[in-house]
Amino acid sequence: MGTIVLKDVQKRFGDVTIIPNANLAIENGEFVVFVGPSGCGKSTLLRLIAGLEDVSAGEIIIDGSNAAQLPPAKRGLSMVFQSYALYPHMSVRNNIAFGLKMAGQPKAEIDAKVAKAAQVLNLADYLDRKPRQLSGGQRQRVAIGRAIVRQPKAFLFDEPLSNLDAALRVNMRIEIMQLHKSLGATMIYVTHDQVEAMTMADRIVVLNKGNIEQVGSPLELYNRPDSLFVAGFIGSPKMNFLTGEAATKHQAHTIGVRPEHIALSDRAGEWEGTIALAEHLGADTFLHIDAGRHGRLTVRAAGEYHLGPGSKIWLTPEKGRIHRFDDKGRAIR
Amino acid sequence: MARAVSVRRRTIATAAAWLIGFLIFFPILWTIITSFKTELEAFSTPPKFLFFEWTTENYGIVQERSNYLRFVSNSLILSIGSTLVALLFAIPAAWAMAFAPAKRTKDLLMWMLSTKMMPPVGALIPVYLIFRDMGLLDSRGGLIAVLFLMNLPIIVWMLYTYFKEIPGEILEAARMDGASLWKELVYVLAPMAVPGIASTLLLNVILAWNEAFWTLNLTTSAAAPLTAFIASYSSPEGLFWAKLSAASTMAIAPILVLGWFAQKQLVRGLTFGAVK
Numbered sequence: 001m002g003t004i005v006l007k008d009v010q011k012r013f014g015d016v017t018i019i020p021n022a023n024l025a026i027e028n029g030e031f032v033v034f035v036g037p038s039g040c041g042k043s044t045l046l047r048l049i050a051g052l053e054d055v056s057a058g059e060i061i062i063d064g065s066n067a068a069q070l071p072p073a074k075r076g077l078s079m080v081f082q083s084y085a086l087y088p089h090m091s092v093r094n095n096i097a098f099g100l101k102m103a104g105q106p107k108a109e110i111d112a113k114v115a116k117a118a119q120v121l122n123l124a125d126y127l128d129r130k131p132r133q134l135s136g137g138q139r140q141r142v143a144i145g146r147a148i149v150r151q152p153k154a155f156l157f158d159e160p161l162s163n164l165d166a167a168l169r170v171n172m173r174i175e176i177m178q179l180h181k182s183l184g185a186t187m188i189y190v191t192h193d194q195v196e197a198m199t200m201a202d203r204i205v206v207l208n209k210g211n212i213e214q215v216g217s218p219l220e221l222y223n224r225p226d227s228l229f230v231a232g233f234i235g236s237p238k239m240n241f242l243t244g245e246a247a248t249k250h251q252a253h254t255i256g257v258r259p260e261h262i263a264l265s266d267r268a269g270e271w272e273g274t275i276a277l278a279e280h281l282g283a284d285t286f287l288h289i290d291a292g293r294h295g296r297l298t299v300r301a302a303g304e305y306h307l308g309p310g311s312k313i314w315l316t317p318e319k320g321r322i323h324r325f326d327d328k329g330r331a332i333r
Numbered sequence: 334m335a336r337a338v339s340v341r342r343r344t345i346a347t348a349a350a351w352l353i354g355f356l357i358f359f360p361i362l363w364t365i366i367t368s369f370k371t372e373l374e375a376f377s378t379p380p381k382f383l384f385f386e387w388t389t390e391n392y393g394i395v396q397e398r399s400n401y402l403r404f405v406s407n408s409l410i411l412s413i414g415s416t417l418v419a420l421l422f423a424i425p426a427a428w429a430m431a432f433a434p435a436k437r438t439k440d441l442l443m444w445m446l447s448t449k450m451m452p453p454v455g456a457l458i459p460v461y462l463i464f465r466d467m468g469l470l471d472s473r474g475g476l477i478a479v480l481f482l483m484n485l486p487i488i489v490w491m492l493y494t495y496f497k498e499i500p501g502e503i504l505e506a507a508r509m510d511g512a513s514l515w516k517e518l519v520y521v522l523a524p525m526a527v528p529g530i531a532s533t534l535l536l537n538v539i540l541a542w543n544e545a546f547w548t549l550n551l552t553t554s555a556a557a558p559l560t561a562f563i564a565s566y567s568s569p570e571g572l573f574w575a576k577l578s579a580a581s582t583m584a585i586a587p588i589l590v591l592g593w594f595a596q597k598q599l600v601r602g603l604t605f606g607a608v609k
Contacts, residue, residue, distance in 0.1 A: 052505050073511040085502035089524045098520075099510035146510070 001063050002153035002186030003028050009058035011044055018044050019210045031180050034190045035197040036207035042190045043158055050156050051075050063153055078147035079156040084139045086131040092142050093127040099150040117145040137168045154186035194234055206230050228329035231256045237286055240297045252324035252332055259300040261321035269314025278308055289313060368578035375574035391579035399562060401583060408558035410473055412541035415480035416534055423488040431496035445486040453546050464551055473556045480541045488537055495529030535595045542588045559584035
């Protein structure tokens with residue numbers, strides 16, 4: 001079992017408040033991603049759950065009992081660190097076995113569990129190597145192996161893929177998702193990469209300046225962002241924001257339209273503009289359009305678009321895909 | 334041609350290095366050579382370098398006159414003892430400063446080091462009086478205390494720089510893996526810090542071994558280490574260069590041997606973190 005509930009969790013370092021007040025309930029078996037820009041407090045929140053930082057106030061309830069004052073070892077959680085944090089002086093085998101040894105499990109049982117984890121993670125041939133003799137991806141797998149053998153209540157991942165190159169990152173992302181499926185364990189995953197958040201999460205927790213901005217499934221956040229911040233953070237390329245006359249027309253302070261929800265025409269439309277730049281991705285083309293008083297807007301066109309930089313163009317936002325926000329940046333529904 | 338220049342440069346650099354090395358080593362070499370001369374030859378002009386009657390009589394006389402082994406054992410007890418006591422305090426201190434730094438940790442480190450900038454003679458009279466009143470004069474315990482306190486800043490600094498090199502996340506990983514503070518220290522930190530602790534220990538044994546100011550001023554006989562043994566041969570009544578040299582050679586021999594075997598470890602320790 002692995003339910004984790006945060007109740008009025010606060011964290012201050014001296015006079016600096018990192019987490020003003022966080023409330024969150026994580027279900028057993030859920031894959032929850034904490035996402036936000038750097039400095040938003042996502043790693044701190046994870047470390048509070050892990051017990052590597054002490055809460056200033058509030059409760060962290062793991063499986064029904066308050067663990068806020070327990071040391072990390074007593075919380076029954078495993079963590080995978082950004083730097084992998086393998087023990088450099090131990091072989092892969094001992095790295096994976098360390099937690100089990102600390103728990104005082106019998107040697108035969110440890111050997112069996114290590115062998116099984118090594119097989120799952122394709123590490124069987126590397127068990128007697130030292131971490132420095134492994135590639136980045138293999139080290140990452142050892143770190144994951146170390147986490148899974150302990151059969152924790154929940155897994156905590158702190159930006160585990162940010163040290164890997166792009167191709168490997170995609171592979172590891174899939175491996176972690178498969179691991180989640182096969183183990184069915186609760187996982188909390190911290191990243192600043194919204195693509196990782198969208199693709200992996202059951203639910204995403206968007207953090208901004210230590211506050212939980214919104215919690216929801218990837219598509220909920222995409223379709224119904226609660227705030228300008230979430231609207232701007234989720235989705236790539238970023239949502240376009242318009243103020244002034246275009247917004248007042250929709251009784252809002254600001255309106256937002258995603259690049260994929262704008263129709264293009266070379267004859268007529270709601271807003272007029274000039275193509276400044278075209279990014280060709282093959283499957284899509286991202287057009288950066290100077291739209292006069294509306295500013296620079298990004299529009300996604302499927303496939304190759306027939307007009308290039310310098311061409312006049314008209315834009316029309318899709319009905320029902322316009323997000324409205326008040327002057328405080330909250331969504332108007 | 335570039336290659337020819339680099340070969341010449343390297344030859345010159347090598348020669349220069351040997352020359353400088355020889356200059357530094359020369360006083361020790363001269364002491365060793367002098368220890369095999371007769372007193373008369375020891376201060377002959379011009380000095381005789383190699384061609385003289387080699388004799389070991391000085392060693393015999395020094396052995397007869399003073400109890401070399403007692404001085405050696407005092408030196409061993411003082412240098413190793415003071416270093417071990419210092420490590421006992423320095424490891425937790427450096428640990429705390431490296432892994433749980435506070436706002437003023439850097440200032441604290443600077444302040445500790447600044448105590449080394451005062452000439453020790455400035456503290457001699459108060460320390461002497463305290464030792465006299467507490468009955469610590471000429472006692473090993475008292476000297477261990479002085480030597481330990483004297484070298485503590487350097488030991489803390491060295492260990493601190495070592496511990497700083499160890500990523501905190503590895504210790505956190507151990508904590509997540511269920512290691513208690515004690516197990517974290519024994520199974521994770523210590524194995525990673527052993528080279529650092531070892532070279533700190535070595536360097537401080539050497540520093541304490543060679544320390545002459547306090548050992549000479551606070552001892553007479555019972556706790557006197559090898560520095561006092563050497564000093565006892567530089568008397569105002571006459572020059573005994575050869576015997577003094579023999580005594581010096583005997584005093585530095587053990588630490589020279591130790592240093593020779595440990596030089597790799599020492600160099601690594603002193604340049605730790607510089608190349609990475």
